[in-house]
Amino acid sequence: MNTIALPSHADFVLKIWHYMFLIICGFVFLFLIAPILVVIPLSFNAEPYFTFNENMLALKPEAYSTRWYEDFWSKEIWRSSIGNSFLIAIASTILATSLGTLGALGLSRPEMPYKGLVMGLLISPMIVPLIITAAGIFFFYSSISNWIPLTGTYLGVIVAHTVLGLPFVVITVTATLSGFDHSLTRAGAMLGADPTTVFFKIIMPLILPGVISGALFAFVTSFDEVVVVLFVASVEQQTIPRQMWAGIRESISPTILAVATILICISIMLLATVELLRRRSERLRGLAPG
Amino acid sequence: MTDAATATTSTEVLTTVDGRPLKEALVAAERAKRIRAVLLVTPLMVFLFFTFLYPIGLMLFRSVENPLIATTMPKTVAALEQWDGKDVPGEDAFAAVAADLIKARKEKTIGKVATRLNFETSGLRSVITGTARKAKRMKAPFKDKLIAAKAQWGELETWATIKRLSPKYVWNNYLAAVDRRVSPEGDVIMADENRQIYVTLFKRTLWMSLIVTVSCLILGYPVAYLLASLPLRYSNLLMILVLLPFWTSLLVRTTSWIVLLQTQGVLNDIMVWIGLIDDAQRIQLIFNAQGTVIAMTQILLPFMVLPLYSVMKTIPPSYMRAAESLGAHRFLAYYRVYLPQTLPGIGAGCLLVFILAIGYYITPALVGGQDGQMISNLIAFHMQKSLNWGLAAALGGILLAGVVVLYWLYNKIVGVDRLKLG
Numbered sequence: 001m002n003t004i005a006l007p008s009h010a011d012f013v014l015k016i017w018h019y020m021f022l023i024i025c026g027f028v029f030l031f032l033i034a035p036i037l038v039v040i041p042l043s044f045n046a047e048p049y050f051t052f053n054e055n056m057l058a059l060k061p062e063a064y065s066t067r068w069y070e071d072f073w074s075k076e077i078w079r080s081s082i083g084n085s086f087l088i089a090i091a092s093t094i095l096a097t098s099l100g101t102l103g104a105l106g107l108s109r110p111e112m113p114y115k116g117l118v119m120g121l122l123i124s125p126m127i128v129p130l131i132i133t134a135a136g137i138f139f140f141y142s143s144i145s146n147w148i149p150l151t152g153t154y155l156g157v158i159v160a161h162t163v164l165g166l167p168f169v170v171i172t173v174t175a176t177l178s179g180f181d182h183s184l185t186r187a188g189a190m191l192g193a194d195p196t197t198v199f200f201k202i203i204m205p206l207i208l209p210g211v212i213s214g215a216l217f218a219f220v221t222s223f224d225e226v227v228v229v230l231f232v233a234s235v236e237q238q239t240i241p242r243q244m245w246a247g248i249r250e251s252i253s254p255t256i257l258a259v260a261t262i263l264i265c266i267s268i269m270l271l272a273t274v275e276l277l278r279r280r281s282e283r284l285r286g287l288a289p290g
Numbered sequence: 291m292t293d294a295a296t297a298t299t300s301t302e303v304l305t306t307v308d309g310r311p312l313k314e315a316l317v318a319a320e321r322a323k324r325i326r327a328v329l330l331v332t333p334l335m336v337f338l339f340f341t342f343l344y345p346i347g348l349m350l351f352r353s354v355e356n357p358l359i360a361t362t363m364p365k366t367v368a369a370l371e372q373w374d375g376k377d378v379p380g381e382d383a384f385a386a387v388a389a390d391l392i393k394a395r396k397e398k399t400i401g402k403v404a405t406r407l408n409f410e411t412s413g414l415r416s417v418i419t420g421t422a423r424k425a426k427r428m429k430a431p432f433k434d435k436l437i438a439a440k441a442q443w444g445e446l447e448t449w450a451t452i453k454r455l456s457p458k459y460v461w462n463n464y465l466a467a468v469d470r471r472v473s474p475e476g477d478v479i480m481a482d483e484n485r486q487i488y489v490t491l492f493k494r495t496l497w498m499s500l501i502v503t504v505s506c507l508i509l510g511y512p513v514a515y516l517l518a519s520l521p522l523r524y525s526n527l528l529m530i531l532v533l534l535p536f537w538t539s540l541l542v543r544t545t546s547w548i549v550l551l552q553t554q555g556v557l558n559d560i561m562v563w564i565g566l567i568d569d570a571q572r573i574q575l576i577f578n579a580q581g582t583v584i585a586m587t588q589i590l591l592p593f594m595v596l597p598l599y600s601v602m603k604t605i606p607p608s609y610m611r612a613a614e615s616l617g618a619h620r621f622l623a624y625y626r627v628y629l630p631q632t633l634p635g636i637g638a639g640c641l642l643v644f645i646l647a648i649g650y651y652i653t654p655a656l657v658g659g660q661d662g663q664m665i666s667n668l669i670a671f672h673m674q675k676s677l678n679w680g681l682a683a684a685l686g687g688i689l690l691a692g693v694v695v696l697y698w699l700y701n702k703i704v705g706v707d708r709l710k711l712g
Contacts, residue, residue: 017621132686
C-alpha cells in the first residue's frame with residue numbers, strides 16, 4: 001500500500017510538488033543525521049582542527065590517525081569518568097527499573113484508583129525542566145546533610161538519576177502491559193501457581209521486552225545527564241558528560257570528538273537493541289505484520 | 291410446590307460456598323484488588339515524593355523564605371517594628387543596628403547580611419561591611435556617627451530595605467523575578483533600567499521556544515507523512531534516522547553543531563569552497579540565538595515526528611482516495627481531509643516540544659553565546675555564581691508554573707498515557 005507513489009493522473013504541478021516533497025524530506029533527514037555523522041570522520045583527523053582538509057577528502061591515510069583516541073585513553077580523568085558513568089548509570093537503572101516496573105504493574109490494573117493523577121505525577125520528572133529538578137534536589141540534599149550526607153556522594157547522584165529514569169520505565173512497561181491479557185494470570189493462579197510464580201513464569205516473560213527497553217532508556221538518561229551532576233556531584237563523581245561539558249566550555253579539543261564517536265557507537269547499539277525488542281514484542285502481541 | 295420453592299430462593303440472599311453474602315464477598319474482593327494495586331505503586335510514589343516532589347516544594351519554599359535578617363539583626367528588626375517609614379528612624383534604631391552589626395561581625399554572618407541587602411538595594415554591601423568595621427569604636431549616641439560613616443544611613447531607602455526584609459517570609463524574590471521592586475514609600479515599581487533583565491529573558495525564552503516548535507512542525511510534518519505512507523520495511527529503516535538522534539547524547543549533538551557551524555567549521559568551509567561567501571566573510575552561525583534555535587530544533591525534532599507519525603499511521607489512505615475520486619484536487623484533499631485528521635498529532639507534538647524547549651539549559655549554555663541564553667541559564671547562574679538562591683528559586687517557580695499549566699493542558703488534550711517513546 002504505497003500511498004507515496006504518484007497517481008497515474010498526476011498533473012505537472014503535482015509532479016513538481018511530489019519531487020519537491022521528497023527533496024525536502026531528504027534535507028530534513030540530512031539535518032537530523034548529518035550533525036551526528038560528521039563527528040565520526042573528524043575524530044580521526046590527524047590535525048587538531050574541526051574541519052575536513054584536502055588530504056582527508058583525498059582519503060590519504062596519513063591525514064587520519066587515532067591520536068585523539070590514544071589521548072582520551074591515556075588521560076586518567078577520562079578513564080575514571082567512564083568508570084563513574086557506567087557505575088552510576090547501571091545502579092540507577094537497576095533502581096529505576098525495579099521501582100518503575102512494580103509501579104507500572106499496579107498502574108495498569110483496572111482497579112487502580114486515581115490512575116490519571118498518579119500517572120501524571122510519575123511522568124512529571126521527564127517534563128519538569130532539569131534545572132528545577134536539580135536545584136530542588138540540591139536544596140533537599142543540603143537540608144538533610146546532617147543526617148544523611150548525599151551531596152558529593154555516589155549515592156546522591158544515583159538516587160537523583162533514578163528519579164529522572166523512572167518515567168521512561170513507567171511509560172514503556174505500561175505500554176507493554178496495555179495489550180496484556182489478564183486472564184493469563186488468573187489461569188496461572190487457577191492451575192495452582194502462587195503470585196510469585198505467576199509473576200516470574202507468566203507476567204515477566206511477556207513484559208520483559210518493555211522492561212528492557214525501559215531499562216535502556218533509564219540507562220541512557222543517566223549516562224547522558226549533566227545538570228544534576230553539576231549540582232550535586234563532586235569532582236570524585238566526574239562523569240563523561242560532565243567532563244565533556246567542561247571540555248566544550250573551556251576549549252573544545254579533538255579528544256571530545258573521539259569521546260563523542262564512542263558515545264555515538266554506544267547509542268547505535270542501544271537503539272538497535274530497543275528496536276529489535278520492540279519488533280519482537282509487537283510480533284508477539286500480533287500488532288505488526290512479520 | 292414449585293412456586294413456593296422459587297419464592298424462597300428469590301428472597302434468600304445469595305451466598306458464597308462458605309456462607310458469606312455474595313455482594314459482601316465481591317466488595318471485599320474488589321477492595322483487596324484495589325489495595326494490591328495501590329501497594330504496587332506505593333514504593334514508587336514514596337520514592338518520588340522524597341526525591342522529587344518534596345525537593346521541588348523545598349525550592350519553592352526557598353523563594354519566599356527569608357530568615358536571615360530576622361535572625362542576624364533581631365534588635366534592628368524589633369526597633370523597626372513600629373517605624374512608620376515616613377522619616378529616618380530615631381536613635382534606638384541606630385543603636386540597634388550598631389549592636390547587631392558588631393555581633394554579626396563577630397559571628398562572621400556579616401557577609402551574608404551584606405549580600406542579602408545588596409541583592410535588594412545595590413550599594414548596601416559596602417554600607418553594611420563598612421559600618422560593621424567602624425561600629426566597634428563608636429559610642430552612643432549612634433545616629434550622627436553612623437550617618438557620618440556611611441551617608442546611606444540617613445536615607446529612607448536603606449531603612450525601608452531592612453524593614454522589608456524583616457519578615458520571615460517575603461515576596462520580594464518574585465517581584466525581583468519580574469523586574470519589580472518596592473519603593474521606599476512601599477509601592478511596587480519597576481526596577482532600575484539596567485536591572486530589568488528577567489521579563490526580557492522570559493519573553494525571549496517563550497519566543498525562542500515558539501520558533502523552535504514551529505520549525506520542528508514545519509520540518510517534522512513532511513517527514514512524519516513520508517514515514518506513515520511508506521511501506522513498513524522502508525519506513526522502519528528511515529525511522530532509524532529519526533530515532534538515532536533521539537538516542538544520541540545531548541552533549542554529542544551540541545558538540546556536533548559547534549563543529550558544523552563555527553566560523554572555522556564545516557558549513558562555513560563548504561560555503562567558502564563553493565564560492566557562496568568570501569573567506570574573509572565567514573558567517574557567525576553559532577554562539578548566538580540563531581545557533582541555539584538550530585541546535586534545539588534538531589535535538590527536539592524527534593519529539594515532533596513521533597506523535598505526528600503515530601497519528602498519521604491511523605488515518606486510512608482510502609479517505610484521501612475518496613476525496614480525490616469525488617473531484618477534489620490533491621491539494622484541496624490534503625487541506626480539507628488529511629490535515630484536520632492530523633490535528634491531534636500536531637497538538638501533541640507542538641505542546642511536547644514547547645514544554646521541553648522552555649526548560650532547556652545545556653544547549654543554550656554551550657552554544658547560546660550572549661543573546662541565546664534562556665531562563666534556565668539564569669537560574670543556574672543565580673544558583674552557582676551569584677548565590678542568590680531566593681531569586682533562583684523564584685525564577686524557577688515561575689518557570690515551573692508555566693510548565694505545569696502546559697503539562698496539564700497536554701494531559702487534558704493528549705493524555706500522558708499516550709506518550710510514546712519510539
